[in-house]
Amino acid sequence: MSRLTDTNVAIANEIIARYPRPKSALIPLLHLSQEQNGYVTDAAMKHIAELVGVTPAEVLGTASFYEMFKFEPVGKYVINICGTMSCALMGSEELLHHAEHRLGIKAGGTTADGLFTIEHAECQAACTEAPCLQVNYRYRFRMTPQQLDALIDDLAAGKLAEEIPPHGTLARVRQHIPADRSVGAVPPEAPGQEPAWMNGKAAL
Amino acid sequence: MDERKGRAVTGTYAHAAGFIAGDRPKIVTSRFEYADSHTLERYLATDGYKGLRAALARPAADVHEEVKNATVLGRGGAGFPAGTKWGLMPQGNFPRYLVVNGDESEPGTYKDRLLMERDPHQLIEGCLIACYAAGLTRCFLYIRGEMATAQERVAAALNEAYAAGYVGRNILGSNFSVDIVLHWGAGAYVVGEETALIESLEGNRGMPRLKPPYFPAAIGLYGQPTIVNNVETLANLPWLARNGAEAYTAIGTKTSPGTRMVAVSGHVKRPGVYEIVNGTTTFRDLLYGDEFCQGIRNGNKLKAFVPGGGSAPWFLPDQLDLPFEASQVGPAGSMLGSGAIMVMDETTDIPHAALTLTRFYAHESCGKCTPCREGGTWLERILTRIVEGNGTDADLEQLIEVGTSICPGDFPHASSERLGLGAVPFPYKMTTICFVGPSAYAPVNSALTLFPEEFAARVTTRNRIPVTAVGGE
Numbered sequence: 001m002s003r004l005t006d007t008n009v010a011i012a013n014e015i016i017a018r019y020p021r022p023k024s025a026l027i028p029l030l031h032l033s034q035e036q037n038g039y040v041t042d043a044a045m046k047h048i049a050e051l052v053g054v055t056p057a058e059v060l061g062t063a064s065f066y067e068m069f070k071f072e073p074v075g076k077y078v079i080n081i082c083g084t085m086s087c088a089l090m091g092s093e094e095l096l097h098h099a100e101h102r103l104g105i106k107a108g109g110t111t112a113d114g115l116f117t118i119e120h121a122e123c124q125a126a127c128t129e130a131p132c133l134q135v136n137y138r139y140r141f142r143m144t145p146q147q148l149d150a151l152i153d154d155l156a157a158g159k160l161a162e163e164i165p166p167h168g169t170l171a172r173v174r175q176h177i178p179a180d181r182s183v184g185a186v187p188p189e190a191p192g193q194e195p196a197w198m199n200g201k202a203a204l
Numbered sequence: 205m206d207e208r209k210g211r212a213v214t215g216t217y218a219h220a221a222g223f224i225a226g227d228r229p230k231i232v233t234s235r236f237e238y239a240d241s242h243t244l245e246r247y248l249a250t251d252g253y254k255g256l257r258a259a260l261a262r263p264a265a266d267v268h269e270e271v272k273n274a275t276v277l278g279r280g281g282a283g284f285p286a287g288t289k290w291g292l293m294p295q296g297n298f299p300r301y302l303v304v305n306g307d308e309s310e311p312g313t314y315k316d317r318l319l320m321e322r323d324p325h326q327l328i329e330g331c332l333i334a335c336y337a338a339g340l341t342r343c344f345l346y347i348r349g350e351m352a353t354a355q356e357r358v359a360a361a362l363n364e365a366y367a368a369g370y371v372g373r374n375i376l377g378s379n380f381s382v383d384i385v386l387h388w389g390a391g392a393y394v395v396g397e398e399t400a401l402i403e404s405l406e407g408n409r410g411m412p413r414l415k416p417p418y419f420p421a422a423i424g425l426y427g428q429p430t431i432v433n434n435v436e437t438l439a440n441l442p443w444l445a446r447n448g449a450e451a452y453t454a455i456g457t458k459t460s461p462g463t464r465m466v467a468v469s470g471h472v473k474r475p476g477v478y479e480i481v482n483g484t485t486t487f488r489d490l491l492y493g494d495e496f497c498q499g500i501r502n503g504n505k506l507k508a509f510v511p512g513g514g515s516a517p518w519f520l521p522d523q524l525d526l527p528f529e530a531s532q533v534g535p536a537g538s539m540l541g542s543g544a545i546m547v548m549d550e551t552t553d554i555p556h557a558a559l560t561l562t563r564f565y566a567h568e569s570c571g572k573c574t575p576c577r578e579g580g581t582w583l584e585r586i587l588t589r590i591v592e593g594n595g596t597d598a599d600l601e602q603l604i605e606v607g608t609s610i611c612p613g614d615f616p617h618a619s620s621e622r623l624g625l626g627a628v629p630f631p632y633k634m635t636t637i638c639f640v641g642p643s644a645y646a647p648v649n650s651a652l653t654l655f656p657e658e659f660a661a662r663v664t665t666r667n668r669i670p671v672t673a674v675g676g677e
């Protein structure tokens with residue numbers, strides 16, 4: 001089943017309501033579908049199109065621009081090895097070759113058991129901790145080939161299941177805006193009208 | 205166990221490892237030493253939301269004036285003063301929006317993720333102060349897709365802040381109301397460019413918009429006036445609101461006041477993220493100072509460094525004594541950019557190092573303009589060929605030719621005593637919509653200009669075969 005589940009439709013509607021225009025919710029909703037299915041399926045994109053009020057082609061148009069969306073199944077653990085300058089200076093190419101050798105796949109490939117995908121990634125905003133990598137967007141810093149072996153062993157043995165959810169799950173905390181606290185996607189003032197606090201007086 | 209020490213880099217905190225504290229003024233990193241720095245409880249115990257209270261106790265225009273007087277320079281790359289930018293919005297056009305740029309992905313840059321993971325309430329408070337001062341009616345906080353922990357921390361902090369009455373309708377019982385909506389991306393460097401960020405937030409492919417308008421302040425999100433500010437820029441506001449512009453400008457220099465966060469990576473003994481005094485700290489202090497990086501690894505010699513993120517032309521040891529001051533770094537041939545220094549020691553293979561940056565920008569081109577889409581790929585392919593030992597001297601000319609089609613005229617570079625070379629000042633001319641295209645060329649130009657011998661040694665000299673007829677060669 002790759003349309004969004006009822007629970008996820010409820011989450012999706014909550015997200016959509018935060019934006020003045022529903023299409024803004026596309027990326028969060030694509031993530032939600034990827035969390036549910038592990039990758040972005042055609043059925044999910046059609047469903048998202050219905051929810052947001054655009055065509056499925058528009059959903060694909062947006063989704064295909066962004067690297068985190070996968071349109072085919074990938075490994076349960078996607079290992080992104082950074083190859084940009086700071087990491088390269090500190091030995092990331094060796095790390096990537098080691099991973100390829102160890103798992104018997106090339107960057108971009110997935111192991112036959114469906115457990116691992118490796119990717120050549122770009123700067124992960126952890127350049128001082130080079131060379132670094134992410135497993136399903138959870139960091140590992142200053143990695144050596146030995147540590148990479150140990151990481152792969154631990155992942156395969158299920159030892160890191162608590163810290164690292166399967167591919168598709170990003171943040172495990174969602175924002176929730178309580179109805180009685182929310183201003184609403186469209187401000188209460190008429191279009192063009194200044195907000196209440198811009199009256200030249202202190203608000204408190 | 206002392207809660208201020210020891211635990212900060214264990215467990216989940218490992219995500220934000222890299223920060224190195226010191227005996228310097230702290231404006232944005234004051235809570236980093238606490239293991240629970242991301243919680244509302246810790247935040248409130250350490251002056252949290254006092255800046256918001258101080259701001260709300262004054263008319264919005266006064267708070268705006270205070271930010272202007274403090275000259276809070278944008279920390280996202282361009283260094284434009286925040287207070288001035290807020291003043292560029294047309295009068296009487298509402299709603300208007302704040303979009304927070306948390307897309308940090310410029311090579312070498314690591315600071316916004318720390319600020320989001322380690323002190324999310326400080327960012328939230330900064331957003332609130334900006335919205336109050338500039339009359340912004342809704343805030344979208346856009347976090348880079350790959351930053352799962354930052355998204356979790358900010359979501360949790362927003363949930364706490366809403367429940368406690370700091371965000372949403374009638375904040376602290378006042379007539380100030382604003383929602384902060386967490387939004388997150390899905391992997392595309394160019395989305396950090398502010399108009400691409402807006403496109404992405406509208407649910408589109410994240411391609412930069414044609415300019416003019418040069419600022420989204422007039423026409424931004426949903427066609428409305430929009431302020432885009434960097435995470436670190438906004439994180440400065442709570443301290444500023446508590447302590448005032450005078451205290452803020454007492455740190456640093458007149459033109460570059462306050463502090464800034466700088467990540468130093470590569471071949472130094474102690475790579476890390478440091479909050480430094482703006483304007484006065486020099487590159488030498490940072491690379492060699494005891495409280496900073498403590499010199500080059502293994503006692504090696506410094507070969508070159510990138511002073512301001514992957515897009516910045518490179519500096520040589522000749523430029524080490526320049527301070528963190530845009531008015532001096534620009535004429536010297538580069539820019540401060542996003543506070544990211546990448547250090548190369550004498551063992552570095554320069555053409556190869558340049559390739560790791562050019563490949564990045566070529567890969568991240570959105571494809572909207574031809575010089576970037578085609579040129580970036582060309583640069584990457586030619587450079588790869590050279591690095592692999594299959595290049596010819598004609599390839600070197602070709603690199604410059606392609607580069608000149610992206611950036612006509614002289615490209616900025618540093619001076620070099622060794623080469624008897626004078627500096628070409630920043631900025632450059634460009635044929636592209638945004639800076640991704642020129643950024644693909646910047647490392648190539650720096651490497652070729654400052655280390656010509658490394659390329660010469662790499663390529664085979666071959667006489668060009670004159671083309672005499674169609675289909676020749």
Ligand SMILES: Cc1cc2nc3c(=O)[nH]c(=O)nc-3n(C[C@H](O)[C@H](O)[C@H](O)COP(=O)(O)O)c2cc1C
Nearest residue numbers: 278279280305307308309396397398433434437639
């Ligand atoms: C290609 C490109 C990428 C950028 N990436 C970022 C980024 O990741 N984060 C950021 O804050 N600014 C980035 N910027 C700068 C933004 O366009 C914008 O100037 C900035 O967010 C404004 O905030 P500030 O005035 O507070 O610095 C980028 C610019 C370009 C051209």
Ligand code: SF4
Nearest residue numbers: 570572573576638640
């Ligand atoms: S310069 Fe490159 S990334 Fe920027 S708009 Fe043009 S094609 Fe896109």
Ligand code: FES
Nearest residue numbers: 082087123124127
């Ligand atoms: S270069 Fe690898 S994290 Fe920045």
